[in-house]
Amino acid sequence: MTPPPHPPTPTRLAPFAQFTGPQYFLLTGSFLIPLGSFAVLPFMSVLLHERLGIGLGAVGVVLAVASFVQFSGGVVGAALAERIGLRRTMLLALTIRTAGFAAFLPGLSRPTWAVAALFLVSIGAALYLPANKAYLVTGVTEDRRAPLLSASGSALNAGIALGPIAAAPFVLTASAGLFTAVTVLFALITAGHALLPEAIPEAPAQATPEVDHGERESGAERPLLPFAITVLSVYVFMFFQHYLALYAVGRTSTFFYGLVLALYALLLVVTQPLLSDWIAHLPYPRALRIGFTAMATGMTALAVGHPAAILGGALLICVGEVVLFLKNDLEALSRSTRSPAVVFGRQRLAAGIGAFASGIVGGEGYAWAERTDHVALFWLAVAAQCALLPPLLLRALRTSSRNAPGSRG
Known part of the structure; x- marks a missing residue:
């Protein structure tokens, strides 16, 4: 007797076949x-x-x-x-x-x-x-x-x-x-x-965020955290975005720099959908550790200055971008009681603040590194910020939240 056929095994791409028109x-x-x-x-x-x-x-x-x-x-x-x-x-x-x-x-x-x-x-x-x-x-x-x-x-x-x-x-x-x-x-x-139909609004679901060390966040801290982390994520990322061309072309060639950008874009376009479900189910603290560790390691690799290190560093930074940028948006949605449009508007503002701060700090920093002929120190300084600023920011948010009027100890 012929056994019944097995039901089709769901694939990573199955959710992408279920979108509406x-x-x-x-x-x-x-x-x-x-x-x-x-x-x-x-x-x-x-x-x-x-x-x-x-x-x-x-x-x-x-x-x-x-x-x-x-x-x-x-x-x-x-x-x-x-x-x-x-x-x-x-x-x-x-x-x-x-x-x-x-x-x-x-x-x-x-x-x-x-x-x-x-x-x-x-x-x-x-x-x-x-x-x-x-x-x-x-x-x-x-x-x-x-x-x-x-x-x-x-x-x-x-x-x-x-x-x-x-x-x-x-x-x-x-x-x-x-x-x-x-x-x-x-x-x-x-x-x-x-020709699009009107969107039907819904009351956003309130998810209970997971936090490090078993600590429970206050109501004030929940929506503020992804906003602040987005500011920091874009801040460190924009150093790479703004100054990789100056750094890489002088040490390799315009052709190699173009190749790095092409591979970076390919990795970004392919991996973000494939990893979306995994990123969505990551606890937020773990996603932050993975994302900022990838950023820090990538910036450190750039400091080596060898073409292979520049390529490897760029791809590691791409992994950090994929994890952090998507997870920050998902967390902002799940932690907020406001409409999705307001949430994304705030996230956009956070990105602008991070990009502006990076431009101010990065311009002077890279100019100093070039004047002293130690450009590698610029990337090491960015790597140090990727490693040190996230835990400092989390600690500062928790301290300010505990000290806020009406908070419970």
Whole structure:
């Protein structure tokens, strides 16, 4: 007698086959939006300085303010989403962003238009991202959040990686055609968002967070912890993001640096979805230890300066990014009683604070290391921060929480 067939064994990719039509559409948009944006945004300094003749100092100020608007404006986007709804907020954000890319066309010969266009694009991004992530996770069970957010992150990073490569041949030789193509792309994406159904809000579930040493966090500490850890995670990561090019190209070549970036992007895009379920079930303290240890080890490897060490260090830092960034968002959602849009708006603000602090500290730090001809010390100092700052931050949060008015001893 023929035995009955065994039921199919679930695979790691099974959750990704169960997305809804709107979720698939938004995930596709999560690839196309950064693909179009990063086809032009990485070349803004070239456009503003070399083509329009704006001084480098002024260019730096414009780019810094635009970045700050893009990050901190997530709080405004979250508040708007609570007032008018997620779909309408995304539509408004994309309309503003489309207008921004269209304004780059006259901006190719007029500095004022170019600067205004850049700020419109930044405002659109600030409004869109919290609503986009909130729409993805609204109405889904907590165990479905990790696959959705990891797939969104992978799509985003794939678009970021491919955008500059696809646009590089056209940026200087066919700028008007490139900006026209990006504007049309965003207009089509905006039209697609108009067809999305309204998201049905739900009361967020309150999870009981796990903590080290058997300590129970106070109500004040629970939502603050992932915000503070996100600030710290982005702070240490941005040292790598900002200064790897200066460090690696001088010791290897532009080709090798491009190879490192390509492998980094590939690892990020592939591993984030595959590890999402494991990351979701990690206790938060253990995820922090794994993530910051990978960051610290990777920064230490960079200090060696050998090409193999630079590649290995970059890939270790990628592992740290995968674990920390996804886990921080999941923890922020599970610990908060506010809507997902507000949670993601706050997370976006935390990332902006971390990136801003890293820029201030990193610029002076790297300049000092270069002047003393000991650039390896820069990466060792970053590694030390990866190892020392997380436990100090956790201790400071617990102390302030115990000392807060109304806390129980």
